Amino acid sequence: MVTPVLRVEGLTRSFGGFRAVSSLTFHVDPREIVGLVGPNGAGKTTTFNLITGFLRPTAGRVWFQGREVTGCPPHRLARLGLVRTFQQTRVFSRLTVEENIRLALHRHEPGGLRRTLWGPAPGEAAALERRVDEILEFAGLQEARRRRAEELPYGEQRILGVAMALAVDPVLLLLDEPLAGMNATEAEAAIQLVRAIRDRGVTVLIIDHHMETLMRHCDRLVVLHHGEKLAEGPPEAIRRHPEVVRVYLGEEAAV
Ligand SMILES: Nc1ncnc2c1ncn2[C@@H]1O[C@H](COP(=O)(O)OP(=O)(O)OP(=O)(O)O)[C@@H](O)[C@H]1O
Ligand SMILES: [Mg+2]
Structure with a gap:
């Protein structure tokens, strides 16, 4: 079995009494492109903040290349090769x-x-x-x-x-909405860059709301809803997943 590049287990973060991320477990294997998707407020950016040390988890653990890095500061993680971009362009x-x-x-x-x-x-x-x-x-x-x-x-x-x-x-690149504000053509060009990055050996975890683009190019998707993992699997399975269909059709405006 290969060691995942990233593994999170039971990752949880509360703000006051509100659980933004709740008992989240998933992994990303070497050279995968994994999409982290879900409606607005689902807990996607908070998950990135927990993985990259910008926020401390209330509970749960994070491993990077087999080594536990829970609570490591961002600059140390960046030196190890765990690198992120931000939802707001910086x-x-x-x-x-x-x-x-x-x-x-x-x-x-x-x-x-x-x-x-x-x-x-x-x-x-x-x-x-x-x-x-x-x-x-x-x-x-x-x-x-x-x-x-x-x-x-x-x-x-x-x-x-x-x-x-x-x-x-980067060894692992976490991209927070790199396709935001793009039309379908621009998004397609940008995702080709993401693929080229992966082809150079970088593993990618990508958050975005361009579902069709992610469906076409991700190896697997992890779907969050209200901070919890709703579904996980290859794009074809996610597309047909009854709970995912219900959430996305019910909250179409947010997707
Ligand atoms: N620092 C914070 N303090 C209090 N609440 C927070 C904080 N950060 C995030 N939240 C709340 O946690 C929930 C998840 O937020 P998060 O930014 O992770 O969502 P998201 O899935 O990235 O949404 P979007 O698609 O809109 O970017 C939201 O309800 C948000 O208001
Ligand atoms: Mg976000």
Whole structure:
């Protein structure tokens, strides 16, 4: 049996008396693309916050590559290769696209602080620029490299957010609504980037409301409803799952 890249067991988080995530158990295997879906307020982002150390679980445990990481701070998890993007785009809007990527690389790579204070060592600068080029090329942002992030269409800003996460060399990438605000064509292009990331060996857990796009491209889906796991399985099974159909038809406006 392979060791899952991510395993969560009994994950629970209460806010006051309200349980946002309740006894959630699931795993993600190496090189899978798993979709975490559910109506607004189902507990998807809270689950990401619990996995990535932005929130402490009330109960439950998290393992990353077989090692328990429950409660580890976000920066330590990022160094191990557990990296996330945020539902609200967090690019530096006044900086150009390439400056954003450079900054993400600077923050991550060893010697980042030394370099920020005293500049790159000989040879380092060229290597860094090669990485910037490579990431821009891979994400399809070469043309936009000298534009300020705030000038990009919203969809490209979200792609830039994903590209910045790639600078951190993720083993597991958690994407919180990377397709938000995109039409079907843009969403399809963006999911192709997600697939290309997976094809490079990165495991992906993706939250989004573009159900059709996720159905076509995820290996498995985990469906949350009111903080609990409602269903889990391959897209064809989820599509026919009676409880899922009931929730989504009943709350169509939220999907
Ligand atoms: N810090 C917090 N304090 C109190 N309640 C919170 C907090 N964070 C989340 N919640 C509540 O927990 C529930 C789940 O929120 P969460 O953001 O995880 O949902 P979501 O599935 O990501 O929804 P969406 O699809 O709208 O992004 C919501 O009712 C939300 O109001
Ligand atoms: Mg959310």
